[in-house]
Each structure stands twice: as C-alpha cells, then as structure tokens.
Amino acid sequence: MNIQIFGTKKSFDTKKAERYFKERGIRFQSIDMKEKGMSKGELQSVIQAVGRLDALIDPDCRDKDLLALLQYLDPSQKVDKVLENQHVLRQPIVRNGRQATVGYQPDVWKGWQ
Numbered sequence: 798m799n800i801q802i803f804g805t806k807k808s809f810d811t812k813k814a815e816r817y818f819k820e821r822g823i824r825f826q827s828i829d830m831k832e833k834g835m836s837k838g839e840l841q842s843v844i845q846a847v848g849r850l851d852a853l854i855d856p857d858c859r860d861k862d863l864l865a866l867l868q869y870l871d872p873s874q875k876v877d878k879v880l881e882n883q884h885v886l887r888q889p890i891v892r893n894g895r896q897a898t899v900g901y902q903p904d905v906w907k908g909w910q
Contacts, residue, residue: 800825804889810901811889834883846897855887
C-alpha cells in the first residue's frame, strides 16, 4: 500500500486518520496542504476516484464567497479555482494508488488492507 494523507496539522479528522494508520502499523506519507498543496494530477486522480469535484468541497468552509462562486463556474474553471484555493477541500483526503476517500472513513480503509 502507498497511503498518502492530505490535510492540515489543525484538522482533527486528519489527526484521526494518521492515528488510524499508525495504530495498524501501516506506513503513510502525510502532506500538509498549507505547506504543499495537491498538484493538478493528484486532484484529478482524487476526483476520478471519488466521482465528482463537489464531493471534495467542504460546505462548512469559512470562505463563503468562494463557495458561492464555485456553484456558478464551468467544471474546468472549478478545478483551477480549487487548485488556487485548496482551503475549501474537505480533510483528510486519503489516497491509496487510484483509490481515494474524502473525510474520515475507516470502514473504507479496512478494505484496502
């Protein structure tokens, strides 16, 4: 398994995800999205695994203006806007190759083992 956890140090769910893998002795790579965000290819891979970009967007994000703007953008423009403003993504984003989850989902991760 090649687990990557995208999140921030302040995110409670990101800490829970890291603890989940640590407790099971599964190696993972933790990526702080404030220091290094997702690349366009990584984001596209997660969108493909999850099914749609809207599943990645956090409706409780503080940036309400950006959330409103995203509703009216063309899908290709949405991806570019999200890449510029990754703070609107739900956390953690956990990747295992072509598989990915958004949020804390240990039931899905059990199937990866």
